[in-house]
Amino acid sequence: MTKTVKQIASFIGGKIVGDDQIPIKGITNIEAPVRDFITFAQDEKGLKKLEKTDVACLIVPPNLVSQTKTVIQCEQPKLAWAKLLTEFHPPKKHTAGISPLASVAKTAKIGNNITIGPFVTIADDAEIQDGSVLISQIYIGEKVKIGKNTLLHPGVTIYEDCEIGHNVIIHAGTVIGADGFGYVPTPQGHIKVPQTGNVIIEDDVELGACVTIDCATVGSTRIGRGTKIDNLVQIAHNVIIGPHTVISAQTGISGSSKIGAFVTMGGKVGLGDHVEIGDATIIGAGAGFPSGKKVPGKQIVFGQPARPYDEARKQIAAQLRSAETLEEVRTLKKKVAELEKKLSGAVSH
Amino acid sequence: MTKTVKQIASFIGGKIVGDDQIPIKGITNIEAPVRDFITFAQDEKGLKKLEKTDVACLIVPPNLVSQTKTVIQCEQPKLAWAKLLTEFHPPKKHTAGISPLASVAKTAKIGNNITIGPFVTIADDAEIQDGSVLISQIYIGEKVKIGKNTLLHPGVTIYEDCEIGHNVIIHAGTVIGADGFGYVPTPQGHIKVPQTGNVIIEDDVELGACVTIDCATVGSTRIGRGTKIDNLVQIAHNVIIGPHTVISAQTGISGSSKIGAFVTMGGKVGLGDHVEIGDATIIGAGAGFPSGKKVPGKQIVFGQPARPYDEARKQIAAQLRSAETLEEVRTLKKKVAELEKKLSGAVSH
């Protein structure tokens, strides 16, 4: 697929500074520049780096120009680039139809224009709405409801009674609705607390590979609209996650915690149970929160235990010189002892 | 399903204080109170919170009464509540039978009253005992032995030679018996050490979703009777875990470590190889243990590296004020220097 700079500028609504007839043969990112391809720069520094490469054209913010490359100026270069990526690499079309190798219960409600691939199991009374795609080896439990235009990759398991919204993407190996981890300890062992609730995944959510989201003990574990969750994340029973939140890989959220809207979490974050995180909080990778911790929104927190940015930064900087501090304290102890000795002499003297 | 308070009290063996004819329409927990439902309170604080809600009746310890709600007093309120949850939400019955869409080796021994769902593979010489349920898309390797009344959720893989006990529950996506991670390093690369052992899962164990338990290099990796393991936990080759231990999500246990009985581990705990944890130890979330560490039982430990509760608590409290301590040391240095200067004057004087 080749497009001219003019065609691309028209598609993304940008202003050309340079030659509008250059043929663009593909699209790439800053880390893999390719001859005759287009990419984007967010700032002067990125622009300078890319000017040294063979890329043909750059999407840049309105204020940037280049001495050597044709640029297309637009308000949000990365967003324009993402749209253009889809234009050059259109998402795969699935041929609708139900594989003769799938196992679909007679009582299941199957909408129109659905793709159900081989070795998919759909249990009794499940509902799959129009346009959804279930690629292969997927398990849909009893009474599960899946919305429109949702895409399930191979090996996904959805336990009974869970609800998945419209335009959701779930990557391979992810498990929705397994039992929450609840037991009553007794001297004879742990008695299982039945997990009777479900999981609700709202519209426009994307879940990575091998994510585990447990059903609620009673009620629902809920993932809010537009939230994006990375690979190998654990979400325990009765957790509530607000809309448009981003959770990076290997993070774990314990039971009954509540996460607000537009929160951003780095990788490997750990939350105890009943933690509450306010809207628009940014949580650094590896941060830890003890059970019951309440974090007001609109701030950056990190560390173990997590603290507001300024405090955590100072604490960690001080910890990095713990060995030197210890040495200094030892030296001070000697000096003070000597001073005490001298002064005792001086004073007595 | 509706039951009277009297019926419920009789079922759980409790004593009613209040109206024994109130109809109870369902059961819930403290976090999701519902009108006309029953729940439990462990103490005065929980009771006060629930008195403000529409729940109809509370299961409480023997000493508690309520001014506004009917209560049922009994020795272990949470245990009684868990039993009642099962009564209101009886576990799903599976229709026994082997799906025509399953692949069962002719040499496999299949007991009575077994459920084997679609796309399940059972390899040669495997044995599935009476009453077990294999829902869908499960792989049972050669010579695997599965006990009675065990429940395997979709997508579980059990490698050859592993043994699973009676009344075991394994959630979706869990992998039992993959090769342990063992290599001999050479300048030309890493030579694989064949992993020739198996995994033994004893009776009454429950394993969460996407758990990985590796086979032993030689001998068996073993999960003791009644032990409960949460999602995304990693258990390496030759690990031995005692009975009735509880391991929370995303914990990792390295090769040849030994965990005692009735141990409780928080989430994201990390153990090096050859660690030994004594019985009844409680390990805080995120704790780390270096290889070879031996931890006597019956204590609480946490931190990185993990230490007994009191030490760890003091250490972390001190670390939280590392920045202030550093500032104080700097101030002290100045003051001591000044004192030395003055004193040198004073003494020489």
Added chain:
Amino acid sequence: MTKTVKQIASFIGGKIVGDDQIPIKGITNIEAPVRDFITFAQDEKGLKKLEKTDVACLIVPPNLVSQTKTVIQCEQPKLAWAKLLTEFHPPKKHTAGISPLASVAKTAKIGNNITIGPFVTIADDAEIQDGSVLISQIYIGEKVKIGKNTLLHPGVTIYEDCEIGHNVIIHAGTVIGADGFGYVPTPQGHIKVPQTGNVIIEDDVELGACVTIDCATVGSTRIGRGTKIDNLVQIAHNVIIGPHTVISAQTGISGSSKIGAFVTMGGKVGLGDHVEIGDATIIGAGAGFPSGKKVPGKQIVFGQPARPYDEARKQIAAQLRSAETLEEVRTLKKKVAELEKKLSGAVSH
């Protein structure tokens, strides 16, 4: 299978000190000594331990002899032992053939001597080369290429366009090529950045169970030749890992990071994006690296944030006595205040 010491010494190329006619009935490791079996000792300490057991013979380094056991001396005892393990426990042979219960696209290219088990899906234009084994419930996406003599365990998913080399082993539940975690944040929510690249797994790689390796946004995520990756490891988009590197369980590597050759990582290591790790670096378990960090090779690093061994060791030792240091600083403050008071008296005096 029984072999004489003589047969074994000949097989591993070692020198017998003792009785060469002892029959050896099996092979074990130091932790599970068995009567009449053979195992190995790396040093005097291991030898002494094993002399107290019923094992029949020990493989030892050239300089070691035993008073009580027959030994076979050779240059690399563990390597010889690993080879002998394979001799006593030869890897399972798979009967080549395509299961009638598999779903293989007509356009797929299938080599000779291939094993494709039940419920395996092979999509259009995929290629499986000679001698490879796909056990069961595996998904091979469109245009995926799998080399010779590669072994895929049950439940593996490989997304379209990915390339897997020769002699690769991939354990159950692992997901190769799911979308990288990339979004453009906007006030209305997060816009997905299409992930258009693939994953390349080079020859002789082994991947554990439930590993997730995301495809590149543009270009390839790459795992170098001979690299070994343990269970539940996360590798993000555009990561490049060199040859012969070893990555332990639950480690997570963020986008665009570059790992050198012969690197060794402990478990639960976390790398931010764009981190660079030099060749032959050894990284301790639980270490954390902030985004953009560059680590020169040939050193040992650990801690959070990770530092060179000597610095980290001193820092952590000092941190372990943070509470005592805090106490000493408080004492010093009092003493210095007293000294100041006295000296002010002394000097004025």
